[in-house]
Amino acid sequence: MHVISVAIPKGGEGKTTTSVNLAASLAAAERRTLLIDADTLGASGISLGYTADQVKSGLYDVFNYTHSLNRVIYKTELTYLDFVPSNISTVQMEERLLRLSENRTVMRIALRDIEQQYDYVIIDCPPTLRGITTNALCASDSVIIPMRASHFSLDALMRIMRYLKWIREVANPQIYVEGILLTMFEPNTKIAEITGRELRARYSKFLFKMVIPKNSTLAEAAFYGRPALLYNINSKGAQAYFELATEIVARDTAS
Amino acid sequence: MHVISVAIPKGGEGKTTTSVNLAASLAAAERRTLLIDADTLGASGISLGYTADQVKSGLYDVFNYTHSLNRVIYKTELTYLDFVPSNISTVQMEERLLRLSENRTVMRIALRDIEQQYDYVIIDCPPTLRGITTNALCASDSVIIPMRASHFSLDALMRIMRYLKWIREVANPQIYVEGILLTMFEPNTKIAEITGRELRARYSKFLFKMVIPKNSTLAEAAFYGRPALLYNINSKGAQAYFELATEIVARDTAS
Ligand SMILES: Nc1ncnc2c1ncn2[C@@H]1O[C@H](COP(=O)(O)OP(=O)(O)OP(=O)(O)O)[C@@H](O)[C@H]1O
Ligand SMILES: Nc1ncnc2c1ncn2[C@@H]1O[C@H](COP(=O)(O)OP(=O)(O)OP(=O)(O)O)[C@@H](O)[C@H]1O
Numbered sequence A, B: 001m002h003v004i005s006v007a008i009p010k011g012g013e014g015k016t017t018t019s020v021n022l023a024a025s026l027a028a029a030e031r032r033t034l035l036i037d038a039d040t041l042g043a044s045g046i047s048l049g050y051t052a053d054q055v056k057s058g059l060y061d062v063f064n065y066t067h068s069l070n071r072v073i074y075k076t077e078l079t080y081l082d083f084v085p086s087n088i089s090t091v092q093m094e095e096r097l098l099r100l101s102e103n104r105t106v107m108r109i110a111l112r113d114i115e116q117q118y119d120y121v122i123i124d125c126p127p128t129l130r131g132i133t134t135n136a137l138c139a140s141d142s143v144i145i146p147m148r149a150s151h152f153s154l155d156a157l158m159r160i161m162r163y164l165k166w167i168r169e170v171a172n173p174q175i176y177v178e179g180i181l182l183t184m185f186e187p188n189t190k191i192a193e194i195t196g197r198e199l200r201a202r203y204s205k206f207l208f209k210m211v212i213p214k215n216s217t218l219a220e221a222a223f224y225g226r227p228a229l230l231y232n233i234n235s236k237g238a239q240a241y242f243e244l245a246t247e248i249v250a251r252d253t254a255s
């Protein structure tokens, strides 16, 4: 089982869009995939069409020690894709979750239950590093860092790279960077050029070959509660995420 | 003194871009303005060209009771704009700040020191509701809610509207919604149409008349560490934020 966190301590970089569409693409390639929504807003759930009343339990309940992971797994429209909603519906639950996640091993221990059931686990993280993201990083084999072309994103990238060094030292020596993924990419703009230059100079060995283009289908699909490949498989967005999934599967098959 | 928080519990909606460019526009209109960066990443600081080594103290130190607010105020290129950096440079400081901000009155008490010095205080909030954002809302007269056209943003809008009811009951009866501001707006797209319809149906009285268009100058300006009106005053982005500032000043003058 390959556990991948999708994280960067900056908002709006495409973490949820990447998690949902990568998980859906892996499922389309018939890899047994579990998507876990660790984001307080529950954006992955929205992207798959789950409404608050359909979700009775989720990741919150695993951290609250009232449910095992197996009991909070929901089916999706895709045969090979299952889903764990976040189920963090109030600010008070958010506060409690933050305290419960100070124990960095909750997620890692919970994932042991399902080791034989899935080939891939994708964890959609909130835009912070501490708390539940730390839990996810301690439980992961690798991390995908989605980012837009922007000055803020480069700073956020630096922060998570620094943080991963600390995670490796204190909690999870094996975690590696699966790759840095440029999202909402608009070529031939000044910010794309500056960001690209900076990334090639400092992080070239971590950059994925492919980028995710800015593509309205990806944002529209979330309105209709479906991953892009079920909403419009011919869109550039769906194709780009399918390419990402193929790249990750190829790496795993090779090693 | 009019204190305005810029907040929504979703990442990447334009909180920092709005805070920086609104504050700069108010300063250009010769209102004495203080911009406070309450975001852990320090994106407002980046937008004004501050690098980590230039910042010796900031909001963190006010919450840590080592500095009064007056001692963490920095000058900017604009005569009427001062700035308080966040100065939250490590995850450990972030953890500590979260605990310190459980006392909801720290920011309100700190702002009393400067009541005679400024006409406007703008607070750039992180993409969560608890912790420092709660502090900011308890200290504010009003709140601007920036949002993109997206399903996630509508959910996040509902959450903050619900939270504001609670804040009014338990901590700050006077806080009102200054307005909902559509950012990175691209007309004639399906998501703009769906989001617009939803907003007009449920929140029409809160919507600002103007929207902030998607405009690459706004993202580029952050690379050069300047507000858009200093980077390229003729850009649509700079003009739109100047219009927003004019609207807010007009409301205050009228009442
Ligand atoms: N490639 C793309 N093209 C166009 N829009 C996109 C693309 N990727 C994401 N979006 C849109 O950009 C916004 C931000 O993306 P998303 O919510 O996935 O980011 P995030 O990092 O998960 O945000 P948060 O920090 O709040 O968790 C959403 O409205 C989403 O629909
Ligand atoms: N009107 C606009 N046109 C084009 N790009 C924009 C616009 N407004 C913001 N951006 C860009 O979109 C990204 C997100 O904006 P910003 O960082 O201001 O959002 P935020 O809500 O402060 O994010 P966070 O949740 O991380 O604090 C940034 O890269 C910014 O440069």
Ligand SMILES: [Mg+2]
Pocket (backbone or CB within 6 Å): A015, A016, A017, A039, A043, A124, A125, A126
């Ligand atoms: Mg997300």
Ligand SMILES: [Mg+2]
Pocket (backbone or CB within 6 Å): B015, B016, B017, B039, B043, B124, B125, B126
């Ligand atoms: Mg911000």
